[in-house]
Amino acid sequence: MGLFVKKVKVIVDTNFLxxxxxxxxxxxxxxxxxxxxxxxxxxxxxxxxELQHIMxxxxxxxxxxxxxxxxxxxxxKQKGLKTLSCSSEEPLVDDNIVRLANEKVFVAxxxxxxxxxxxxxxxxxxxxxQNRLVVHE
Numbered sequence: 001m002g003l004f005v006k007k008v009k010v011i012v013d014t015n016f017l018x019x020x021x022x023x024x025x026x027x028x029x030x031x032x033x034x035x036x037x038x039x040x041x042x043x044x045x046x047x048x049x050e051l052q053h054i055m056x057x058x059x060x061x062x063x064x065x066x067x068x069x070x071x072x073x074x075x076x077k078q079k080g081l082k083t084l085s086c087s088s089e090e091p092l093v094d095d096n097i098v099r100l101a102n103e104k105v106f107v108a109x110x111x112x113x114x115x116x117x118x119x120x121x122x123x124x125x126x127x128x129x130q131n132r133l134v135v136h137e
Contacts, residue, residue, distance in 0.1 A: 016110060043082070045085055054066060055073065087099060094114045
């Protein structure tokens, strides 16, 4: 491989960040095993805001949701996920993911509605089936 091989983006959605706590699923290791191309794990900057909102005492989130969000936040920071900026015209995380999606982008999400939108952009979707990650093209 060349020295400057362009890595494909794997954008991790907010709900996916909470998987280690909510389902005990180490998606970081599984993505590493799943990917055959050089890749870079990315997260939208607004995903961190969503996790912060869930952790915030002012929300009606249950204690386990707050824990799931906190662990997801901490792990994403520790793993050094690249933060992608969001468009000011599109404040919602899903809208920004769809904006960046194309045939060279992988998106890790559990959100069925987002998956439908991504199929139209020909993005590859990473989701969970029977506690294992799978890719849908």
